[in-house]
Amino acid sequence: MVLNQRMTCCRAMILSLLVLGSGLLSAADVTGAEKKQPLKLEASTYTFSPGPDFQFEFQSRLIQAVPGDVLILKAGHYELQSGLNLVTDNVTIRGQGHEKTVLSFKNQTDGSFGLLASGDNLVLENFAVEDTSHNAIKVLGAENVTFRGVRTEWTDGPKTTNGAYGLYPVQCKNVLIENCVAIGAADAGIYVGQSTDVIVRNSRAEANVAGIEIENTVNADVYGNVVTGNTGGLLVFDLPGLPLKNGRHVRLFQNRIFKNNLANFAPEGNMVASVPAGTGILVMATDEVEIFENLIRDNRSFNVSVVSFLIFGKKMKDPDYDPYPEGIFIHDNQIQGGGQDPDGELGLLLKSMTGTTLPEIVYDGVIDTRKLVDGKMPAEKSLRLADNGDIRFLNIDFGNLTPANIATGKYRPEADMSSFTGRLPALKPVELQPHGQPEPNKNRSLQVYYDAPGKLSELGLFQGTGATQEPTDDVIPYDLLTTLFTDYTTKHRFVRLPQGEKIRFQESGVLEFPTGSMLVKTFSYLKDQRNPAAGERLLETRVEFLKESGWYGYSYIWNEEQTDAALSLGGGEIDVSWIHSDGQKRSTRHLVPNANQCISCHSQHDKYVPIGPAAANLNRMNHYADGEENQLAYLTRKGLLQGTPGLNKISKLPDFSDPHSGTVDQRARAYLAVNCAHCHSPGGNARTTGLDLRFSQQDPARWGVWKNPVAAGRGSGGHSYDIVPGAPEKSILMHRLQSSDLAARMPNIGNRVVHQEAVDLIGQWISEMPVERSDSGMP
Incomplete structure (x- = not known):
């Protein structure tokens, strides 16, 4: 049992402890009387070069960071074995360009991400993150976040084993993503989730499952981007079961969205695994979306589609979730080509019915009938089309698309767009606020x-x-x-x-x-x-x-x-x-x-x-x-x-290992509460998943039953729900407890050996759950 050689080097360095001026304190300084003198927390600029000690030197600087610090990464190829963590406000990490400064995680052995940050007023610019096990750069719960000139890429091409997200701000506010590049993500190259006040501009997304995805987000402008060669180009989603739900007010304009025909390589079970190859723009279950002045062409399935969550046939147990897209305004776009080779069962069925290429705009026609006024949807909640050139339209009447209705004539797809022609008021542009200024001596943890x-x-x-x-x-x-x-x-x-x-x-x-x-x-x-x-x-x-x-x-x-x-x-x-x-x-x-x-x-x-x-x-x-x-x-x-x-x-609390301390349900819930709920709870770092594993949580849907995965990537194990009653072998929870994959195993820190006793108990717990049928009819 010998300390790893890198650890020994790191320990010697850490014992020098903290920065004072431009140099490191010596070990004698740290342990001597001078240690008790007040530490001056002054922002500085630090420069790093590639080398065998970079991982520990840079992570140490992230730990010691003071608000206002600027960390400069020289040009070069940086080899990292584990993820980096940053929690300090007002920090800038700056490289020399995303082709010159490359952080490579190809040989990653610990942590599923490249960089995980949570500080406000964060600026990341001019570097690349490559080949992470899971997500490349995740920023959680921060305000005022800038990604500028950053590239994320999985360099071996599209693979199911690639990480899920490239640029991944979630539950953030005031986010700017500009001049960035995202390549090869097995979910979304550029993903903004559960956030407010967002601009994504002048970036390129290529060879991802989803190029750019705006999910459960309020107030987003996405413009000037090139989105090509993905499975789906630009997706605006709302999903159930998340803390921030029912996104709205999203503008997609002046983007070039073309030839997004890549075969879907997302791991099964993830929502994007259902996206047909050849999808240009997909709007699902989000309200107030304006799509204008885009060039949309040669996407082989659907250039533009507007659908409800119901079209995916997924289980839904969230009374506060609105699955219907409303107030969608599509106007002044150039839409051409595409639709000639639709992917998936629905696309093939529609092509067989139309006998030709699919129309440029496809709508599933599913509406919330509770909102009808005199038998019609109010204009502000309707789909509206205007000045998109000589295009075709199809309302597929998905709510009535059954074999019986087709046989009896009750299924009536509609190609006439006249009832959808018209205009809605233009949405207001998103205005971002400037970053705040560093507060002197704010980093109290550094003093501690x-x-x-x-x-x-x-x-x-x-x-x-x-x-x-x-x-x-x-x-x-x-x-x-x-x-x-x-x-x-x-x-x-x-x-x-x-x-x-x-x-x-x-x-x-x-x-x-x-x-x-x-x-x-x-x-x-x-x-x-x-x-x-x-x-x-x-x-x-x-x-x-x-x-x-x-x-x-x-x-x-x-x-x-x-x-x-x-x-x-x-x-x-x-x-x-x-x-x-x-x-x-x-x-x-x-x-x-x-x-x-x-x-x-x-x-x-x-x-x-x-x-x-x-x-x-x-x-x-x-x-x-x-x-x-x-x-x-x-x-x-x-x-x-x-x-x-x-x-x-x-x-x-039951002792999970003692059968006499509680029922199987109580002991399994106790284990999950202690081992998982510190993150999977409303205030924890995994709060964005909507999974709540606290022992006090009484709603089975909140602790995983028939719950759709969020940001799981290959952690889904090919499964569609966190827990499928009666079927542990189909449950994501079981897969993650048993996995040794960095991108799947849970918990993802301090867990390199499978806890077999817990696996056995959780498996028994799921097996004994009462079996019900999902909304889609699947057991």
């Missing part, structure tokens, strides 16, 4: 990291060297009923409170700890899981501090001698092996997350929070020096927990 001791022993948590994990008198051990799985590691958990302070009880969420509290968790491997007395190898100790400004966390890596652990903001990997409970020798590489990766899991509403110590999960017995006692009762008796009701009034 600067104040962190360089050695774990300086915190005085353990007796002796800490090798036995025996705590000092003011450090209290605790354990959980259901724990977060991390590749079969053993975990030692402790809490230290400020002298005289108390924890405040609360029924839901993590207990309310006083400022100055410290949560400690050591990861180790038993040398032989069948015989704990054989000893263990300590790997890392993660420490979470509660300051006045909030929670912060970082890791200490244990040395080979097991005498101390050193601070490692940059993370790393440790080679480990052990004898498993079945007597077989196993090995893996334990991931120590960098400081920004910690935030990716420990985030609720963009604030760092602990995950484990909630009352329901602490409501268990533990061994103390004075005997065995319920943990909550012990803390209360010691005067360390206040406001505690009687134990019989406190809920108790």
Whole structure:
């Protein structure tokens, strides 16, 4: 069990810790008295070159970033093995051009993305990201985001194994994407989701499944783009089950959308896998869309199509979702060619019925009959066509398209566009706001990291060297009923409170700890899981501090001698092996997350929070020096927990591994709550999926039953729904729990070994769910 060579290099560098002026502090500076002096958080410009240490040097700078920092990437080819994380506001990353500065993830071994960022006032410009395992650049929940001159590409051509999204701002506000290039995405090259106030202009999307996709978004202008050689060119979608739904006010104009005839290579189960090859513009279930002054030609299936969500035959359980496109205005476009070789069952059926090429504009004709006035849709909610030249039109009357209706004549497709001819008021242009200015000394986390001791022993948590994990008198051990799985590691958990302070009880969420509290968790491997007395190898100790400004966390890596652990903001990997409970020798590489990766899991509403110590999960017995006692009762008796009701009034989370602690449903839900809900919840980093795995969530549709995947890419495993009752083998959830694929496995941090016991339980849970039929008639 030797530290990875790169990790050793990184650790030596991180022990230098933080920037002061233009140079790094020495280790002596960090551990000496000068460390306690205030750190000047002044923005600077830093320049990087390709080389073997770039990954760790650059990630360290992202961790240390101060608002206003500019990170310059020189021309060259940069090899990276894991994804990069940025959480600081007002940062610019600038290369020398997307053909000159290339970040390559072709040999990626960790993290499914290239760059994951969440800071406001972010500028990314003039570089390329290539061959990521999953998404290339994802920006989550940020305000004022600029992509300029950025290229994302999968260089081996269109493949189902390519990553899902190229440029991927989601739940963002005030987004500008300009002069960018996106090639080879297995979902969308340029994807803007659940965002407001967006401009995508003067960019090129080629050889993706979807060239440009605007999904569940309000106020977007898409213009001056070249979209060619994709499966579908420009898509405006609304999907059910998402936090931000019912998008509207989207303008598509002055784009060139031609020859989007690429065979669909999206993984099965994803929504875009249903998009016919040869789709120019597709509007689905979104309101207030204006399409004008575009050149649209030679898309072999549908140059322009306007459809409801119902046409895809997908299960839909979202009472707030509007599946109908309304207020669609298509005018003053040049539409020519195409429609001669339609793809998919519907396209072939329509061609057989029309006997010729498909019309330039196709409408499924499905409307919300509840909105009819005197038998007609109000003009402002209708499809309107004007001045598109000499084109043909087809209302396919999809709602009546059944074999029986065709046989009896009740199915009546309509080629006459006169009832759809007319104009709607032009939509207003989108106006973006300028980026905000950096706030001096805003990055409080940098000061906290600067104040962190360089050695774990300086915190005085353990007796002796800490090798036995025996705590000092003011450090209290605790354990959980259901724990977060991390590749079969053993975990030692402790809490230290400020002298005289108390924890405040609360029924839901993590207990309310006083400022100055410290949560400690050591990861180790038993040398032989069948015989704990054989000893263990300590790997890392993660420490979470509660300051006045909030929670912060970082890791200490244990040395080979097991005498101390050193601070490692940059993370790393440790080679480990052990004898498993079945007597077989196993090995893996334990991931120590960098400081920004910690935030990716420990985030609720963009604030760092602990995950484990909630009352329901602490409501268990533990061994103390004075005997065995319920943990909550012990803390209360010691005067360390206040406001505690009687134990019989406190809920108790099932132990997923103990059949006596709850039903299969309760134990499976408990496992998902602890292992997944920190991200898959309304405030977590996976909130954009709409999947809510909290134990308190009572709506099966919200925790996955018949739920369509969002941004799953090849993580769908070829399946169409997160959970299919009675069929674990058809459920995306099961695929992701069992996968070793970087782009599919969940959780995607700290999980390199399949948790077979959980797989067995979740499989049983899904198998025992009552089977119902989907809206599409599929079991």
